[in-house]
Amino acid sequence: MGFFDFFKGIFRKKEKPTPSRESIIASKLKSIFREGRKDPLREAERILIEADTGIDVTLELLENISKDRAYLKDYEALETALKREIRTALSGSEKGLSYGPGKSIILVCGVNGTGKTTTCAKLALLLKNRGEKPALAAADTYRAAAGEQLDIWAQRISVRLYRQDAGADPASVVFDAVTSFQKNPDHNCLIIDTGGRLHNNENLLHQLEKIRKVIHKASGSFPAESLLILDGNTGQNAVNQTETFMKVSETTGLIVTKMDGTAKAGILINLYKKFGIPIKFIGTGENAGDLKAFSVNEYIERIFF
Amino acid sequence: MLENIKDKLNAILSKLKGKHLTADLVEKILREVRIALLEADVHYKAASDLIAAIKEKAVGEKVLQSLTPYQQIIDIVYKEFTSVLGGKEFILEPQRGRLNVWEIVGLQGSGKTTNTAKIAYFFKAKGFKVIVASCDVNRPAAIEQLRILAKSNGLDFFENSEKKAAAIAKKAREHAERTGCELLLLDTAGRLHIDKDLMDEALDIKKLAKADEIVLVVDAMIGQQAAVMTKEFHEKLSVTGAVLTKLDSDTRGGAALSVRHISGAPVIFAGTGEKIGDLEYFYPERVASRILGMGDLLTLIEKSKESFDEEKAKESVEKLLKAEFNFNDYLEQMKELKKMGSLESLMEMIPGFSSMNKQMRAQIPTENDLKHIEAMILSMTPAERIDPRTIDFSRRKRIAKGSGNSLDDVNRFIKNFEMSKKMMKKSNFKKMFKNMNFPM
Numbered sequence: 001m002g003f004f005d006f007f008k009g010i011f012r013k014k015e016k017p018t019p020s021r022e023s024i025i026a027s028k029l030k031s032i033f034r035e036g037r038k039d040p041l042r043e044a045e046r047i048l049i050e051a052d053t054g055i056d057v058t059l060e061l062l063e064n065i066s067k068d069r070a071y072l073k074d075y076e077a078l079e080t081a082l083k084r085e086i087r088t089a090l091s092g093s094e095k096g097l098s099y100g101p102g103k104s105i106i107l108v109c110g111v112n113g114t115g116k117t118t119t120c121a122k123l124a125l126l127l128k129n130r131g132e133k134p135a136l137a138a139a140d141t142y143r144a145a146a147g148e149q150l151d152i153w154a155q156r157i158s159v160r161l162y163r164q165d166a167g168a169d170p171a172s173v174v175f176d177a178v179t180s181f182q183k184n185p186d187h188n189c190l191i192i193d194t195g196g197r198l199h200n201n202e203n204l205l206h207q208l209e210k211i212r213k214v215i216h217k218a219s220g221s222f223p224a225e226s227l228l229i230l231d232g233n234t235g236q237n238a239v240n241q242t243e244t245f246m247k248v249s250e251t252t253g254l255i256v257t258k259m260d261g262t263a264k265a266g267i268l269i270n271l272y273k274k275f276g277i278p279i280k281f282i283g284t285g286e287n288a289g290d291l292k293a294f295s296v297n298e299y300i301e302r303i304f305f
Numbered sequence: 306m307l308e309n310i311k312d313k314l315n316a317i318l319s320k321l322k323g324k325h326l327t328a329d330l331v332e333k334i335l336r337e338v339r340i341a342l343l344e345a346d347v348h349y350k351a352a353s354d355l356i357a358a359i360k361e362k363a364v365g366e367k368v369l370q371s372l373t374p375y376q377q378i379i380d381i382v383y384k385e386f387t388s389v390l391g392g393k394e395f396i397l398e399p400q401r402g403r404l405n406v407w408e409i410v411g412l413q414g415s416g417k418t419t420n421t422a423k424i425a426y427f428f429k430a431k432g433f434k435v436i437v438a439s440c441d442v443n444r445p446a447a448i449e450q451l452r453i454l455a456k457s458n459g460l461d462f463f464e465n466s467e468k469k470a471a472a473i474a475k476k477a478r479e480h481a482e483r484t485g486c487e488l489l490l491l492d493t494a495g496r497l498h499i500d501k502d503l504m505d506e507a508l509d510i511k512k513l514a515k516a517d518e519i520v521l522v523v524d525a526m527i528g529q530q531a532a533v534m535t536k537e538f539h540e541k542l543s544v545t546g547a548v549l550t551k552l553d554s555d556t557r558g559g560a561a562l563s564v565r566h567i568s569g570a571p572v573i574f575a576g577t578g579e580k581i582g583d584l585e586y587f588y589p590e591r592v593a594s595r596i597l598g599m600g601d602l603l604t605l606i607e608k609s610k611e612s613f614d615e616e617k618a619k620e621s622v623e624k625l626l627k628a629e630f631n632f633n634d635y636l637e638q639m640k641e642l643k644k645m646g647s648l649e650s651l652m653e654m655i656p657g658f659s660s661m662n663k664q665m666r667a668q669i670p671t672e673n674d675l676k677h678i679e680a681m682i683l684s685m686t687p688a689e690r691i692d693p694r695t696i697d698f699s700r701r702k703r704i705a706k707g708s709g710n711s712l713d714d715v716n717r718f719i720k721n722f723e724m725s726k727k728m729m730k731k732s733n734f735k736k737m738f739k740n741m742n743f744p745m
Contacts, residue, residue: 046349052528055343112551112579113414113524142579144457145450152445166453198554231414235346235528237556258413261497262533286413286443 040075041066044082051303053266054236057273061085083300089269090296095253095278097123099132099224103182105190105215109208109249110229111241112196115257115283117146119229120193121153122283122291127189128159135187137177138163139170139211140195150193157288160187170195171210178218192223199244208248225252227280232256232263242271251275257283260290264303326374331363334378338597345557345596348532351566359385383593390561390589395571397518397546399433399488404481406489406514408474410507410542411522412534413495416550418447420522420576421492422454423584424548427574429460433487438463438477440470440510441494451492458581461486470494471509478514491516498537507542521547521570523560531560532567539568549587550576561592632682632690635722639679680708681718693719 041062048058064085065071071081099106108120120136127134136154138161140146147163154161162177174192181190194211197204216222228251230238245251256265259282268279279294335356342352363381399405409421418441425435437455441447455462463480467473474491481489491514496503511519521544523531538544547564552575561572572587682690684707689696696704696719705712 049343049349050529052346052530055340111526111554113416115414143450144453145446148449149444149446156445198551200555201553231524231526233412233524233527233530233534235526235531235556235559236344237346237526237554240555241526258497261412261499261530263530267528 040072040078043075044078047304048082048266051264051266052235053303054239054270057266057270061089061269079304083304086269086300086303087296090272090299092276093268093272093279094294094296095280096293097126097225097280098252099127099189103188103190103219104224105178105181105192105219105221106225106227107192107194107212107215107223107249108227108229109194109245110196111198111231114196114229114231114234116140116196116229117149117153117193118286119227119255119257119281119283119291120150120191121157121159121288122281123191124154124159125157125288126291127191128157132189133187134189134191135160135162135181135184137161137174137181137190137192139173139177139192141166141168141170141173142195146193146195153288162190170207171214174211175214175218178215182219199241205244205248212249222250223252225280226250227253227255228277230254230256230265232259232265232282233261234265234267236267238267239270239274242275242277246275246277251277253278253280255279255281255283255291256294259302260284264305265299266303268299326363326366326377328364330374331360331378334375335360335363335382338379338382341598342559342562342596345559345598346528346531346563347559347596348529348563348566351532351563354566355385355389355562379597383590383597386562386593386596387589390565390593391571392589394586394588395546395573396586397571397573398431399428399517401433401487404478404486404489405518406478406481406491406516407518407520408491408493408507408511408514408516408542409520409522409548410493410538410544411495412497412524412527413444415495415522415524415527416548416576417441417495417522418450418454418492419579420548420550420574420584421451421490422458422460423576423581424520424574425455425460425488425490426458426581427584428488434485435488435490436461436463436477436481436484436486437490437492438465438473439492440473440477441492442468442470442473443494447492447494454581463489470506471513474510474514489514498534498541504537504541511542518545519543520545520573521564521568523547523549523564523572525549525552525558525560525576526554526556527560529563531563535564535567539570544568544570546570546573548572548574548576548584549592552592553577553583557596557598558592559596561587562596632685632693632722636679636682636690639675677708677710677714678718681710681715684708693722 045058045062048061049055053061061082065078065081068081071078106123108116108123110116117140124134124136136150136159138147138150141164144166147166151161151163162180164173164176177192178190181187194208195204197208199205212222226249228242228245228249230241234241242251242254254268254271254277256268256279259265271277272279281291282294284290284292338359339352339356342355343349347355359382362385363378366377366381407424409417409424411417418439421437425437429435437451437460439448439451452462454460463477465473465476467476470493477489477491491510493507493510494503496507498504510516519542521535521538523535535544547568547570549558549561549572552558564570565572574584575587577583577585681704684704685696689700701715701719702712705715708715
């Protein structure tokens with residue numbers, strides 16, 4: 001059954017047999033090819049794809065909506081239904097930071113350039129403002145001046161930083177930092193900044209595994225939070241990133257950065273459906289205070305903005 | 306992932322065998338292509354435009370003898386991609402004998418600082434007098450980062466105590482002019498395309514430093530925002546070229562298409578790693594196939610089209626089928642194969658090969674085997690090559706000596722050759738060849 005037939009059916013209000021899943025998807029795909037046709041489905045499709053929602057999730061969402069033909073009449077109704085659909089898909093994705101009681105370690109990782117170092121500083125300030133006693137550890141010893149960058153942040157927000165010389169082995173930096181942290185009664189949270197690593201770089205992934213083992217060895221437990229920092233501008237590759245980091249560092253939450261621009265991060269729907277990892281915060285600027293709890297409602301509004 | 310695509314292609318290939326390029330067929334295949342594009346993060350609008358252009362070209366196209374309709378359309382798609390991406394690599398070099406100023410701009414975290422150093426290193430190696438300067442007064446330790454990168458790689462770094470980005474740029478230009486530099490690279494702060502103040506700052510830098518090139522650094526893993534961002538940067542600064550970074554990740558890199566489609570500016574460099582030397586010119590054809598996610602098949606299509614002499618191939622297949630195949634034909638076939646690349650790489654390109662079990666794989670001669678075989682044939686006299694039956698014991702001994710193989714090797718080779726010929730005669734290879742998409 002073609003897409004047009006499907007539509008004709010709706011508008012003539014004739015009874016038609018419910019099309020199979022395959023045929024609905026096929027007709028949706030056909031819709032993609034009918035250029036210049038401003039139908040609500042097509043408009044919704046464009047908005048979702050342009051928000052980086054990805055083709056699979058977009059088609060799935062539209063398919064669910066199309067079951068109720070009332071929504072196909074005008075775009076407004078469709079959008080409302082879509083928003084509801086996304087809200088359902090993301091239910092349970094808002095979750096705060098877990099730490100304490102006692103000493104907690106927060107491990108921060110991700111691919112290059114997502115904003116790990118800045119986010120570490122933001123997290124430290126957030127914890128400090130909550131009355132916790134955070135410290136930072138600079139385990140990115142590869143990137144030039146990464147340690148200095150975190151050092152400047154630590155001074156700005158008056159938080160203790162554990163660091164060693166550039167080029168030191170990250171795992172040994174972590175071991176020393178965790179050991180000192182465990183003994184130091186002045187701190188109850190340690191945020192560890194790690195170097196950017198591409199998720200297909202085996203060596204760097206092994207290094208991350210080693211860092212986790214070292215944390216366990218030095219503190220007796222794995223990190224309370226293992227946070228993956230995702231650039232909000234990332235496209236479909238975010239799926240591969242999350243999948244790998246989940247395996248290697250047992251990711252407990254996502255932080256999506258650079259959300260003060262036009263990024264919509266539609267990929268989060270797919271990520272939450274696939275992996276069920278909660279989204280803890282979004283980064284909304286270059287200042288230490290620019291970290292907000294993730295809100296599904298705000299997120300949805302952003303997609304359709 | 307790649308295996309899935311190959312399997313999918315196989316399924317489609319078997320369905321479409323023997324058809325012509327009708328509008329319906331083209332549409333069916335382009336639907337797959339469109340999904341591939343969107344999965345690769347090509348911008349929605351850019352994908353639509355491309356598909357429309359390709360559709361026009363593909364319908365009614367004459368199917369080449371060596372290709373199936375599917376391969377033919379993919380080939381058209383690939384050509385279109387490559388041309389949209391700029392065709393050949395765009396070799397941008399500073400002009401010698403005068404100062405060139407390149408301003409490096411982009412979103413936060415795209416890799417501006419690293420690539421400023423990489424580009425400097427790249428041109429220093431080509432003999433240019435290069436200096437780098439950091440105008441990033443925003444990110445903590447950004448200036449320090451470039452200083453360290455420069456110092457540890459023997460690059461000149463512009464030291465100064467200015468606090469404003471534009472002032473640094475101006476001073477840097479003056480300094481570069483004074484010291485007779487040919488290329489000044491200005492690293493700038495990461496900025497959001499909607500941040501008016503910072504975008505103004507980038508424009509000030511451009512004006513004050515009289516920048517010749519505005520190089521936009523783009524993270525290859527970026528999604529649909531690539532287009533939005535490029536548009537803003539281009540409207541404000543007139544981007545003249547782009548660097549696609551982090552191409553060593555497993556991203557499909559659709560951003561390349563979006564950037565080019567929106568700005569018209571070529572992608573010049575590809576960043577392929579964290580080390581200073583990990584920068585190369587951007588090859589549109591490589592990324593075109595990466596975006597399509599059908600790289601292997603594309604390479605095979607190209608190679609079989611370019612290097613395979615169809616007439617010769619036909620002739621030898623016919624001979625083969627009549628079992629008149631002799632060592633001269635064998636040699637000819639080997640030459641044709643060689644033109645297409647190593648045998649192993651060719652085999653890997655054939656859909657389904659990788660799913661073959663080890664035993665079956667072991668039957669296929671390796672590159673090294675082929676060398677030995679070639680040597681053996683070349684050690685034969687013309688008469689021996691035409692009629693293998695004339696090769697007796699003493700001739701075999703001579704061939705072994707002449708080709709540097711053992712007598713056993715020669716015996717085995719001739720025996721296998723005769724057996725293959727017999728098999729060809731018996732079995733229905735004729736049918737098999739007809740069914741193969743791979744030109745033989």
